[in-house]
C-alpha cells in the first residue's frame with residue numbers, strides 16, 4: 439500500500455470481518471492489523487515487529503487463537519506506515535487463502551506426513567479462485583505432537599495410515615472431532631478435491647462455508663482435544679520446541695521484546711506464532727528450558743497446568759468497543775480462584791459480547807458480557823441460550839459457586855468438562871442462583 443492514509447472504504451468496519459495487514463479492522467482501541475505468517479521468523483524479526491507496533495500502534499500485540507500476530511491501536515495514518523515497514527522486514531507473509539499447518543510441520547519426527555507441500559500447492563492454486571468467504575480456511579494436518587484438531591476449518595486434510603498406506607482424510611466444516619468425512623484420498627487427489635470444493639464454494643458466494651457442502655456426510659470420530667502448545671517438545675534429533683504465550687493472548691510490545699532479546703542471547707534463531715495464542719521457539723533442549731524459565735518468571739504462560747491456558751478471553755473492554763466487560767480482569771480472577779475447575783479439559787470462554795471472537799466453538803462453560811450483566815452458558819457458544827444471568831457485581835461469586843459445585847460433585851476420575859456436562863444447565867443454574875452448591 440502506498441497511500442499514507444486510509445479512507446472508510448479501505449477500513450473494514452463489519453463485525454466478523456477479517457483484519458489483514460493491508461485491510462485493518464476498526465476495534466475499540468483503534469485499527470487492528472493482522473500479520474499472518476507461513477513460516478518461522480527470527481526473534482530479532484519479532485522484536486522489530488514489536489517496535490513497529492509501539493511506533494505505529496498502542497504497543498499492544500495479540501497472538502490469536504489461530505496463531506496470527508495482531509497489532510492494535512493503529513490510526514488511519516499509521517496503519518499504512520506499519521504495512522509498508524512490516525513488508526520491508528521481508529517476513530514470510532501469507533497472502534490470500536489461509537491454508538494452515540501445525541507449528542511443528544515438517545520437522546516433527548512423529549508426524550505421519552509432512553503437510554507443507556500440500557498446503558503450498560493448495561495455497562498457490564487457490565490464487566485463481568475468487569469470491570471465497572473472507573474467513574475461509576483450509577487446515578492440512580500431518581499428525582504429530584501438536585495438532586490443529588480444535589481449530590475450525592472449512593476444509594481439513596488429516597494424514598492417516600491405514601492398511602493401504604498413508605492417506606489424507608478430507609473433512610468438511612467444524613473441528614476435527616465434529617467435521618464431516620468427505621473422502622479418504624491419495625495426496626494428488628486430496629489436492630484436486632480440495633480445489634474443486636473451493637471452486638464450488640466460490641460459486642456459491644462469499645457467505646458459503648465448508649459445512650454447507652457437508653449435508654448427509656458421516657461425522658468424523660477424530661481427536662477430541664488437541665495437546666496444549668505450552669510445553670517443551672522433543673521435535674527430532676537435537677531439536678526441541680518451547681511453547682510460550684502471553685496471558686490471554688495479549689502482550690505489551692516491551693514484554694515480547696524482552697523475551698526475544700533473551701531468546702537471542704540464548705542463541706535461539708527460530709520461532710513461530712502458533713495456535714492457542716502461543717509462540718514456539720526452536721532450539722536445543724538447554725536453550726528451550728532456559729527461555730521457558732525466563733518466560734515463566736516474566737508472567738508468560740509456559741505450562742499446560744497454568745489455569746490461564748484453560749481460558750479463552752477476547753480483548754474485551756476497553757480494547758474493543760463492542761465489549762461490556764473487562765474480560766482479562768475476569769479471566770485473571772477466574773485463574774486465581776478456580777484453578778481446580780480449570781483442569782485443561784475444556785476452555786472457559788470469557789467474552790465481552792455474544793460474537794465470541796476468542797472461541798467460536800461451543801464451550802463447556804462460557805461467560806458472556808451483556809448490557810445488563812453476564813450470561814452464563816454451558817455446552818454452547820457465546821450467543822446461545824444462557825442457563826443463568828447475573829449482575830456484574832455477582833460475577834466472581836457465580837464463578838466460585840460453579841467451581842465449588844464441580845469440586846463437590848466430581849466423581850472419581852472425572853474431569854471438569856465431563857462433570858459440567860453431567861451436571862447440566864439446571865444444576866448449574868441452581869448453584870449460581872441459590873449460592874448453595
Ligand code: SF4
Pocket residue numbers: 752753754755758759760761762789790791792793794795796
Ligand atoms: S467477542 Fe470480544 S473482541 Fe469480539 S467483538 Fe465481542 S467484545 Fe469485541
